[in-house]
Amino acid sequence: MPQYSHEVSYARHNPLIQYLAKETGLPMRQVFPDTFAEHIRMVERGEIDISFSNPVVYVQLAKLGAHAFARIKEPDGRPSFRGQIIVHSQNKAIEKLEDVVGKRWIAVDPYSAGGYMYALGYFLDHGIHAKDFREIAFAPGPGGKQEKAALAVYAGKYDVASVREGALDIVKDKINLKHIRVLAVTPEYPGWVYAARKGMNKEIVAKISRAMFTLSMDNKEEAAILTNARTSGIIPATDSDYNTVRTLIHKIEIDDKDSTLQAPSSQQVQRVHNAE
Structure with a gap:
């Protein structure tokens, strides 16, 4: 997801991609959507198999049939962030x-x-x-x-x-x-999550999961991969881990029935003026 520039995202995560490709024998490449909304649409269209996203976006992806299977720990070891x-x-x-x-x-x-x-x-x-x-x-x-x-x-x-x-x-x-x-x-809310798109082969997801969970900060080469990706480890995740985020979204939608979260268009205006 494009929270940082594409250059930063590539530099951070490419060593992990290369590791996973080697460990699983699967061909892999990084995909760089330009916007958060485009990221969601690409998952919906099946153009992204494994999504690495924030919890709010994951809740939207889950509505499209994606399911969480892993999440990261922050560099300090917390499985959550603020x-x-x-x-x-x-x-x-x-x-x-x-x-x-x-x-x-x-x-x-x-x-x-x-x-x-x-x-x-x-x-x-x-x-x-x-x-x-x-x-x-x-x-x-x-x-x-x-x-x-x-x-x-x-x-x-x-x-x-x-x-x-x-x-x-x-x-x-x-x-x-x-x-x-x-x-x-x-x-704090649960950390960034890896989710598989709807209909993805379960055996492939399991193979990727095993490779992710094997990574350890106790191994010098693996620690370098994790540190480069700004994480101290990847741990199992389930959909229910993100119920606190669903509660947050519900609270915000109740407060603002016109919440931009509900239906952002592909041409979303960059500025929202709330003054009367």
């Missing part, structure tokens, strides 16, 4: 969470978990609704959306941004992170 709400450190108009009311928010994508949905759920838990923002914008694609959201706040184009935990590490060579302040951190 979102971060960030502001420019010199923005004196935002000192506490309540100060975001009436401000401009740039999120990663309507389907982004840590970069949008987790933050929106966190705002709702604190009595702040989408309509309370002067503007909600989504980072333009293709790819690199996490970086673009962070850079937009750094440049002062927006007051607040939401990114997934760890995204700031991607831009540390482009900006001075001392000028970025983490205003809040969302609750």
Whole structure:
């Protein structure tokens, strides 16, 4: 999924792809959709066999018949991750969470978990609704959306941004992170998930699973593959692991019957203006 630029995604995951191809004897190649919505459509059309996506997108894929079989552990060993709400450190108009009311928010994508949905759920838990923002914008694609959201706040184009935990590490060579302040951190939700498309051969999925689960940080070569992919291990997953994410989505849809999550079009406008 294009949360980062295609170059970053290729560099991170190609060693894992090469490992899986060697271990399973299956021909494999990476696929690079330009948008989150395109990723979903490609899975639906059978153009992606194994999807690596955030939990929010997985819930949508499950409705199309895809099923989770593996998920990653974060570099620190947690099988879950969080979102971060960030502001420019010199923005004196935002000192506490309540100060975001009436401000401009740039999120990663309507389907982004840590970069949008987790933050929106966190705002709702604190009595702040989408309509309370002067503007909600989504980072333009293709790819690199996490970086673009962070850079937009750094440049002062927006007051607040939401990114997934760890995204700031991607831009540390482009900006001075001392000028970025983490205003809040969302609750944890289960990690990024590998899902097989509807109708995929179960024996092939099992073969890929075994190769994934064999990877160990105790093996030097395998540790390099995992570290490069920004994970400390791949563990089994089931569909029910993501029920907490379904609950979050339901809460957001109740709050906003016109939620962009429900029916984003292929030509989705990058900016959503919530002001009357």
